[in-house]
Amino acid sequence: MESSPHLLVVDDHRDIRELLARYLREQGMRVTLAASGEELRRLMKTTSPDLVVLDIMMPGEDGLSLCRFLREHHASLPVILLTALGEDTDRIVGLEMGADDYLTKPFNPRELLARVKAVLRRTRQLPGESEQREGLKYHFADWVLDTDRRSLFTSDGVEVALSTAEFRLLLVFLRHPRRVLSRDQLLDLTAGREAQPFDRAIDNQVSRLRRKIEADTRNPALIKTVWGGGYQLNADVSQTGVVSQS
Known part of the structure; x- marks a missing residue:
C-alpha cells in the first residue's frame, strides 16, 4: 500500500x-x-x-x-x-x-x-528522467530554467511559477532548440503516450507557456507556430551544470 x-x-x-x-x-x-x-x-x-x-x-x-x-x-x-x-x-x-x-x-x-x-x-515520466542531472540549467533569451528546482527565472532572478506540464513542455523545447516538433511528437515526449487524433492539449499548454515567457503573446517570438508542422523554439540554448549518467 x-x-x-x-x-x-x-x-x-x-x-x-x-x-x-x-x-x-x-x-x-x-x-x-x-x-x-x-x-x-x-x-x-x-x-x-x-x-x-x-x-x-x-x-x-x-x-x-x-x-x-x-x-x-x-x-x-x-x-x-x-x-x-x-x-x-x-x-x-x-x-x-x-x-x-x-x-x-x-x-x-x-x-x-x-x-x-x-x-x-x-x-x-519527465523526459530524460533516467539521467541524473545535478544543477543543470538551461539559458535561453532572457530566461533560465533550473531543472533541479523545476523553476523558471528571469535574467534578474525573478521566479515564474510553472506547472508540471509547462515545465515538461519547456524542457522538451530547450532540448530541441530550433527544431520543428509536431503536436504528436510533443505529446509523446511530454506525456509519454501515443497522441490521440485531434488532441489539442499541446495547443493549450503552448498558449499557457507563451503567456509566461513571451513579451507579446499575439506575436510570439520564442515559441513559433509552424503551420502544418507544429511548434519551434526560436532561440539559442546553452547549459550550465553537471550531467552524470546513472
Missing part, C-alpha cells in the same frame, strides 16, 4: 472530502484530508503527498493563495484545482500560478481519478 499514490485533498465541505476519500481509497490511493489552508500548511510539515487536490473557494485562506504557497515551497508537487462553475478568472489565475489541472464542480469522482492519474503519469 505504501507504493500507491498519496493524495492530499483540501476542501472545506466535509461531505465532498469524505466522498472523495472513500472513492479514491477504493481505487487504491492513499488519502489525507484537510479542511482549511491552516491544516494544509500544518500537514505539509509532516507529510509528503504525491499530489494535492485543492478547492479554490474556501473561507479564510483560499485555494489560490495556497497554490502560490505550494509553488514557492514545494515547486514540483502537482496541484489539481477544484473550481465552482463560472469561476473562470480564478481558474485562469490558478493555472498561471502553476496549477497542473482543474476540475469544475459538480464533477464525477471518476473524472477526478482520471485527471489525477494523468497528472501523476506526466510528473513521473
